[in-house]
Amino acid sequence: MPAEFYAGIDVGSTTTKVAIVDAAGTLLAEAVDKSGFDFAGAAETVFSRALAVLDADRLQVKRVVSTGYGRRNVAFADEMRTEIFCHAAGAYHYFPEALTIIDIGGQDNKIIRVNAGGERENFAMNRKCAAGTGAFIEEIAYRLGIDLGSLNGLAEKSEDEVSIGSFCTVFSCTEILGLLRRGTKPEDIVKGVFRSVVKRVLEMDSITGKVVLTGGVVAYNPIIARMMAEMTEREVVVAPHPQVIGAYGAALTARNL
């Protein structure tokens, strides 16, 4: 008898992620691509790619749960859940205790509190503003002409971090232009940019319990986790496969339905 799988598809504002699990909840395959303008197409692409990794047929996928901003665009999904639900489900699976889950996404940040039983107690999302999100980091990288993948390494070299005062992405760029004009080193600016991200997140809600970080931004920039631990004086861990944890939570939900 062929194996049965469950899939979660997270169509985010920036990237679309898929996770495929088995009946035990083991992550067997994952795929990530840009969401672009065709959410349905992006969902189809990542799903096919993950199936190819497994060398599986889509008929073997018993149930699909979609999540993320584009969750309504996944025509083949059996159910939908919000990304808040799915990030909590994914993170709690790995850390079954009272948690504060912090998801730094492409355009949204979320702070989700779950109790020891895994029930969500509260959540907060950023206001109508992309300060402190992946979009903020992307914009700064673009302005500085630095490849996104190099930012973390550059920040690690900083010996004299600067403070970015503005919380607006556009005004932060103006502020950075001023710093550059005064001869500030790019690595000190980049580290200040990461600090700004952490500050913006921490002002959204109070933090309790163990902190689990999720989302694409922390996946590529581990410096954020260290800064977060330093600033909260708490245990801060990065969830396994942080970028696809929402999709993974959706896949676990598909399994549990």
Place this chain on the structure above:
Amino acid sequence: MAEIRKLKAAKLMKKVMADHFYEIDAAVKAGNPKVAWCTSVGPAELLRAMGFVVYFPENHAAILGASRTATDYIPAANAIGYSPEICSYLTADVGAYLKGFTPLAKIYEGIDSIPKPDVLVYNTNQCRDVKDWFEWYARRWNVPCLGIESYVNVGAVTDTHVAGISGQFKKLAEDLTAITGNKLDMDKLAETVWLSRKCSDLWRDVLEMATRKPSPLTFFDGTIHMGPAVVMRGTQVAVDYYETLLKELQEWVDEGVAAVEGEKYRIYWEGMPIWGKLRENAQLFLRLKTAVVASTYCNSWIFSALDGDDPWDSMARAYTELFIVRDDDYKEDYFLKMKKLFDYDGIIFHDAKTCPNNSNCRYGLPQRLQGKAGIPFVTIDGDLNDLRCYSEEQAITKIEAFIEQLGERK
């Protein structure tokens, strides 16, 4: 997809509202009776008893919002110096005037413009913005603008508060007579206050129909059907309308008709409606099997203190007992009382960008309620009229996530 159920009374309400606007338009065209503009929680009873026909610009601004034209006109007011961060009722209304637009002309054949007032009368019990709003028109048209300056952050309403406001009412009546020649008829005042009280009691009964399970009406119905309570309180027409509406709702209750089929969750909406998104939001909650059973906003037109036998002091008390001017201790208690009455599962706080006075999530009140009584809450960012301030996708995600969260507890 489930459909929003329509009350039959809606047809009657359309006629009643049309009559209201035609009456004002006729008065302007004939030059008699005189027209007074009044803030929505202003001294309408006094103005009617002095023989004015009364026009409510906030109602006009809400129509601009509901017809999704507000955002087209707000920039015109911004361009003459009114900040995009002040009341978007004000900026939409002033902007529409500057551009020569009124939705009334589209809705009601023969009406060409908003009615030019003989006098403008405000009460600052809602905010200072209403005064600024009225003063703009007063300067533009060179007509008098008078008003009541209300107390704010009131805990218990004391005799001192009542005396202060009552005195202002009496002075207002004298000033209005001196300026316009209209005289106050005390018998008419008593009658008007009693009619207003009847309207208020019936409106409260209508809203309290939502204490039933399932609820026969939602916040979204309330925002539409409160029209007569806002613009026609103090008249027999409003009383008759709410008797009709109440009867229909009672029939629904008797037949077990639910506003939200399969009602699973009951929510309290705190703050202004998002006028341009009423239908979308009503449908969202319908899909989520969630009845928004209560709100502070719709309750704002309940004036239980009104007493025709003691018009001055009772008007003063009624217009000072409003939720919006009360201190946070009062507000906390109010939400707890409403919890008992409506048995809601959680509160949605609408943080309206341009309406701080109606955004009670900014000083930790939701968190205090959660700590004190375990009431779950979520805050959405939006605005009453300026859709540029509404983060729709985020709001939908927050509301859906909130309902999911409530589902985990049930």
